[in-house]
Amino acid sequence: MTQKTGSMRTEEFIQAAKHTHEWGIESSHSTSAGQVEYLRCLVCASRRVELKTTAEQAVLQSRAMGGWN
Structure with a gap:
């Protein structure tokens, strides 16, 4: 007999947790x-x-524009 975890079967739940x-x-x-x-x-x-x-x-959209020489 397969146990249920919400709407997901136990085997499916275990596989989902492994990847x-x-x-x-x-x-x-x-x-x-x-x-x-x-x-x-x-x-x-x-x-x-x-x-x-x-x-x-703001950090994700920023980029280096030059540097100090």
């Missing part, structure tokens, strides 16, 4: 706190939500 997730963005939108991204694993279909704050976005 490295390959996250893909399903959707995203801007909020006053930053950019919210809704992610889904391309392997097991697990989902997660990330918030990238304005400060993180």
Whole structure:
């Protein structure tokens, strides 16, 4: 007999926990706190939500423009 863990069978749950997730963005939108991204694993279909704050976005979008000689 197979036990259930929510809507996922026990074997599926164990397999999902064993792999490295390959996250893909399903959707995203801007909020006053930053950019919210809704992610889904391309392997097991697990989902997660990330918030990238304005400060993180500024760092991600910055690049070196030159240097001191």
